[in-house]
Amino acid sequence: TQLLEQSPQFLSIQEGENLTVYCNSSSxxxxxxxxxxxxxxxxxxxxxxxxxxxxxxxxRLTFQFGDARKDSSLHITAxxxxxxxxxxxxxxxxxxxxxxGTTVTVRA
Amino acid sequence: DAGVxxxxxxxxxxRGQQVTLRxxxxxxxxxxxxxQQALGQGPQFxxxxxxxxxxQRGNFPDRFSGHQFPNYSSELNVNALLLGDSALxxxxxxxxxxxxxxxxxxxxGTRLTVL
Numbered sequence: 001t002q003l004l005e006q007s008p009q010f011l012s013i014q015e016g017e018n019l020t021v022y023c024n025s026s027s028x029x030x031x032x033x034x035x036x037x038x039x040x041x042x043x044x045x046x047x048x049x050x051x052x053x054x055x056x057x058x059x060r061l062t063f064q065f066g067d068a069r070k071d072s073s074l075h076i077t078a079x080x081x082x083x084x085x086x087x088x089x090x091x092x093x094x095x096x097x098x099x100x101g102t103t104v105t106v107r108a
Numbered sequence: 109d110a111g112v113x114x115x116x117x118x119x120x121x122x123r124g125q126q127v128t129l130r131x132x133x134x135x136x137x138x139x140x141x142x143x144q145q146a147l148g149q150g151p152q153f154x155x156x157x158x159x160x161x162x163x164q165r166g167n168f169p170d171r172f173s174g175h176q177f178p179n180y181s182s183e184l185n186v187n188a189l190l191l192g193d194s195a196l197x198x199x200x201x202x203x204x205x206x207x208x209x210x211x212x213x214x215x216x217g218t219r220l221t222v223l
Contacts, residue, residue, distance in 0.1 A: 004150075042112070042198050042214025043151065088150050095164050096141075096212070098150030 003027055004089055004099035012105040016078055021087050021102045023072045029091035032065055032072045037086040037101070046074075079106045110135065112201050112215035120221045121189050129184045129218045133201030139163075140182040141212060142174060143198040151198055157182055158204050186220075194222045 004025045013019050023032070031050045035043035047056050049065035049072065056063045060083075062075040076083055084106050090096045113132045121127050133140050139158045143151035153166035157176035176182045180201075186193055196219050200212035 006150075041216050042200070044214070045211060048211075090150075095153050095156070095166065096151075097153065098143075100148070100150045 003097045004091055006087075006089060006099035006102050008102060009100070010103045010105075012107065013079055015080060015106055015108050019076050019079055019104065021074045021104070023074075023089035023099055025070050025091055027091065027093070028069050029093050029097075030069075031092045032069070033090045033092065033096070034063055034072070034074055035088040035090065035098075037088060038084075043086075043088055076104075079104075081106045081108045112199055112213050114197075114199050114215040114218050116218060117216070118219045118221075120223065122223050123189055123191060125189050125222075126185065126187045127189060127220060129186075129197050129199075129220070131182045131184070131199030131201075131215060133180050133182070133199075134213050137201035137203055137213070138180050139202045139204045140176060140180065141200045141202070142182070142184045143200065144168075144193075145196040145198055145217070147195070154184070189222045191222050194220060196220075 004023055007022045033048045034046045037043040047063045052067045052069045054065045060077045064073045086101045086103050088098050088101045090098045112134050115130045141156040142154040145151040154168050154172055155162050156164040160176045171187045173185045196217040198217045199215045202212045
């Protein structure tokens with residue numbers, strides 16, 4: 001059972017389009033992390049958000065942590081084929097609890 | 109500098125057998141966490157080892173056990189394998205810390221298939 005719900009489960013877009021992935025939980029976490037996982041590899045940490053309402057930007061990726069620290073979103077601007085992968089959110093409360101992930105496919 | 113390494117890459121076992129998976133952490137890391145990732149799911153936390161002791165444990169039965177060696181490498185043992193144990197087993201290493209989550213570096217995983 002996943003404590004964090006991610007939506008959508010699958011997302012397929014054309015290169016250059018924008019996309020948003022959501023992560024919601026009924027639990028409060030002290031922090032939340034986003035990972036990207038490619039086939040045959042382990043997840044790679046993208047960002048950690050700690051403060052409610054926090055917004056972090058990494059080039060074309062924007063991460064937001066909800067005010068109540070229960071939800072988060074990942075927005076990608078002008079997606080590229082290299083952004084293709086499984087995006088996972090994980091809440092931290094002395095251990096990491098992962099969502100089921102959103103599979104993003106960016107078509108050239 | 110080698111990252112987290114895991115062995116073997118793939119493994120096929122039959123129901124009832126026992127399996128041992130191995131993990132070498134990233135250089136300088138002293139904490140190892142194990143996760144199970146079933147197909148189409150996110151990783152589920154199994155347990156974490158620090159200073160050769162189990163520090164945290166997720167909701168997994170006692171069939172799942174582990175060990176950490178003085179060089180910080182770790183093993184995951186699963187006894188009496190069930191079909192449902194088929195999954196990608198991920199190892200993550202980090203530097204022990206309190207407060208903020210450790211930055212965990214994941215290995216490529218071991219794909220276990222139970223027939």
